[in-house]
Amino acid sequence: MDSPKVRLRGLERSRGRAVELNISIFVQLGIFTLLYFWLRYFLFTPLLKVLDERERRIEGAAKEAESLEAMNADYEREIDVRLSKANAEARQELTRLRDEGRNAEQRALDNAKRQAAVELDAADEKFSGMLAKASKDADVEAQALANLIIEDTLERGVAHA
DSSP: OOOHHHHHHHHHHHTTOSOOOOHHHHHHHHHHHHHHHHHIIIIIHHHHHHHHHHHHHHHHHHHHHHHHHHHHHHHHHHHHHHHHHHHHHHHHHHHHHHHHHHHHHHHHHHHHHHHHHHHHHHHHHHHHHHHHHHHHHHHHHHHHHHHHHHHHHHHHHHHHO
């Protein structure tokens, strides 16, 4: 074993030089270079290709998503326009049907009024005729009763006299 003083002298001698060149440095440099190219060929290049492909796909998906969102916005606007148009048409149709229903109701009421007026006129005429006949019959019966009463009164007055 070396004593601490021997080790210190060795350190003092090596401080003067930067690096000692020997064959091990060249061997290490060669191994590093081989390892670098081997890793580059078998690891880094395929990995970079995979990462580039992934980035390309992500960008493509993002662009596709943007175009789909734009199409969706266009479809939403088109749907809104169509809904507005359909609502306007429905309101017009509803107004037309409501007016048509009111007109049909008014026609039915007018027809019912005319028919009721005709039936009332017929009933008035019938009752007028019946009233006239009843009045005539009543006048005839009243005259006959009056004649009977007069005759009865005259017969009683002649019989008492």
